[in-house]
Amino acid sequence: MTGTANNQEAPLHYLPLAEQARRIRAGELSSVALVRAYLGRIQAHNPQMNSYITVDEDGAIAAARSVDDAIARGERTGPLAGVPIGAKDSIPTKGLRTTDNSNLLRDWVPEHDASAVARLRAAGAIIIGKTNLNEFGWSRPSEADLAPPPWNPWNPKFASVGSSSGSGAAASGGLASATIGTDGGGSIRLPGGSHGLIGMKPTHGLVSRHGMDHNSHSEISPLTRTVEDAALMLDALAGYVPEDDMSWPGKPVGYAANLKSADVSGWRIGVPWTFVRSAPNEPEVTEAFESFLANLEAIGCEIVDVPVRGLAEARMANFLVLNAETYQRHAKSLGTNWDRYGEITRVYLLQGAYLSAEDLLNAAEVGRTVRGLLETEVFSREKPGVRALAMPTSPFITAERSRRPGEHSRGINACFTAPFNITGHPSASVPSGFSESTGLPIGSMLTTALHDDLGLLQLAYAHEQVTDWHTRHPAI
Amino acid sequence: MENPGTPADILRRMGKVVPITESDAAQLHQLLQGVHAATETMAKLAPVFPGEVDASSLSLTVDAEEAKP
Numbered sequence: 001m002t003g004t005a006n007n008q009e010a011p012l013h014y015l016p017l018a019e020q021a022r023r024i025r026a027g028e029l030s031s032v033a034l035v036r037a038y039l040g041r042i043q044a045h046n047p048q049m050n051s052y053i054t055v056d057e058d059g060a061i062a063a064a065r066s067v068d069d070a071i072a073r074g075e076r077t078g079p080l081a082g083v084p085i086g087a088k089d090s091i092p093t094k095g096l097r098t099t100d101n102s103n104l105l106r107d108w109v110p111e112h113d114a115s116a117v118a119r120l121r122a123a124g125a126i127i128i129g130k131t132n133l134n135e136f137g138w139s140r141p142s143e144a145d146l147a148p149p150p151w152n153p154w155n156p157k158f159a160s161v162g163s164s165s166g167s168g169a170a171a172s173g174g175l176a177s178a179t180i181g182t183d184g185g186g187s188i189r190l191p192g193g194s195h196g197l198i199g200m201k202p203t204h205g206l207v208s209r210h211g212m213d214h215n216s217h218s219e220i221s222p223l224t225r226t227v228e229d230a231a232l233m234l235d236a237l238a239g240y241v242p243e244d245d246m247s248w249p250g251k252p253v254g255y256a257a258n259l260k261s262a263d264v265s266g267w268r269i270g271v272p273w274t275f276v277r278s279a280p281n282e283p284e285v286t287e288a289f290e291s292f293l294a295n296l297e298a299i300g301c302e303i304v305d306v307p308v309r310g311l312a313e314a315r316m317a318n319f320l321v322l323n324a325e326t327y328q329r330h331a332k333s334l335g336t337n338w339d340r341y342g343e344i345t346r347v348y349l350l351q352g353a354y355l356s357a358e359d360l361l362n363a364a365e366v367g368r369t370v371r372g373l374l375e376t377e378v379f380s381r382e383k384p385g386v387r388a389l390a391m392p393t394s395p396f397i398t399a400e401r402s403r404r405p406g407e408h409s410r411g412i413n414a415c416f417t418a419p420f421n422i423t424g425h426p427s428a429s430v431p432s433g434f435s436e437s438t439g440l441p442i443g444s445m446l447t448t449a450l451h452d453d454l455g456l457l458q459l460a461y462a463h464e465q466v467t468d469w470h471t472r473h474p475a476i
Numbered sequence: 477m478e479n480p481g482t483p484a485d486i487l488r489r490m491g492k493v494v495p496i497t498e499s500d501a502a503q504l505h506q507l508l509q510g511v512h513a514a515t516e517t518m519a520k521l522a523p524v525f526p527g528e529v530d531a532s533s534l535s536l537t538v539d540a541e542e543a544k545p
Contacts, residue, residue, distance in 0.1 A: 275536055278541075280538075312535050312538055312539065312540035313540055316517055320515065334493070334494050335493055339495075344503075347503045347507065350490060353490065353493070354477050354478070354480055355477055358519075359515045362521070363518050365521075366529060369529040369534070370534070406506075409507045409509075409510045412538065415538045
């Protein structure tokens with residue numbers, strides 16, 4: 001393993017966001033010092049790691065000064081005041097170049113923040129830069145992309161898993177306090193797993209996508225080094241945005257405030273073993289997953305076998321909808337800007353050209369059916385249902401393995417994650433071990449009922465308390 | 477979704493929309509095999525009006541094959 005176990009206090013850049021924010025509020029740490037620490041690390045490591053496409057050095061320092069001044073004046077600040085966040089470069093940021101890692105948008109400077117970015121800023125967070133991704137969050141990355149693909153800080157011989165690859169690399173490599181990305185089929189949970197992070201996709205609509213491109217099943221989501229950090233990020237990100245027809249009009253609970261109060265002993269955790277065992281899981285993935293289940297039992301959970309129908313069909317349906325939506329978005333541009341798209345991306349985008357309205361609606365109907373099955377049969381509060389489902393995050397450990405064209409084109413790398421995009425369920429990858437053969441982390445995934453985001457975080461937190469994975473960091 | 481046909485068919489059809497090459501068409505052909513199979517699966521599941529998707533016909537495995545619980 002290339003990483004280091006941390007028996008003493010972590011260095012500043014690896015401290016949990018929650019602790020960094022506490023010290024800033026208490027006047028024990030200046031935001032400027034924290035931002036400068038991260039900028040120094042970005043300067044030192046980004047040329048090799050490619051985590052960021054754009055870094056907003058001046059903007060971040062100015063924002064940090066503003067936070068420090070407010071605290072010095074005794075003003076009340078937000079829960080994320082002064083902590084630097086990296087945002088996936090598909091999420092628009094006012095006045096800061098947003099490229100989607102595409103030559104097509106290499107000079108695009110948005111006039112508005114996406115609502116998620118605005119909410120982070122309102123909570124006091126500082127956007128330090130824009131993180132790398134697969135072009136348009138789709139396809140397979142290539143050296144010919146606007147920015148070359150990022151490397152995994154745990155072992156830079158391996159590429160970072162995407163599509164929120166740079167967000168995973170930046171959060172795990174100590175190049176930001178936390179990051180945000182998007183998850184349309186696993187693009188937060190998959191990099192979460194392979195970078196040793198909490199990658200949490202919230203319930204559909206809990207975090208609005210207002211201000212960025214429409215996508216029915218892709219959620220803006222945090223990547224963090226601890227569960228408490230994920231809860232703090234979700235507190236800031238969640239909320240109703242009336243302009244967004246997909247935004248959930250309910251009132252989010254306090255995720256961080258209620259994180260530690262649950263007694264999870266006795267919670268029934270379902271494992272769809274027939275489904276899990278039918279995947280081409282690498283042996284070290286199976287080993288880590290079994291260890292994960294043992295840890296859940298150690299905190300008092302009951303592990304039960306739960307047959308779940310339709311997960312494969314839901315995965316297929318999710319990718320059909322994604323294909324249709326991405327093609328619709330790019331159809332006109334592909335005709336006139338073909339040469340400005342990446343060679344792999346433009347071919348992936350064309351898949352949707354062959355789909356009919358009937359195909360799209362069939363897929364949506366299958367997705368609704370599986371969503372209903374999960375709610376009424378699996379997470380049922382009336383029948384003896386389960387509180388959460390547990391599965392590996394991915395059958396594969398390395399990005400290289402997960403991108404093999406035959407399996408990638410069928411979405412096998414996302415066989416565990418993608419079903420819960422079209423069904424809308426909250427789902428998170430949590431650290432559950434390491435691969436000795438590669439030195440890369442391995443994640444396992446928990447999924448709960450719609451709008452049980454708090455239960456998901458509470459279970460992940462309870463699990464985190466009996467492991468030390470979150471205290472280990474890459475040796476960079 | 478209609479069967480996309482051969483790479484040559486794809487080149488002919490998409491060539492009217494974008495300057496696709498033979499190499500692009502070959503890659504797209506491979507991707508469309510998976511897309512076509514997925515649409516066929518969805519079409520089989522689509523109910524006859526006024527029915528609903530038969531949940532018992534949904535699979536239990538990653539490859540959408542039947543399996544006994």
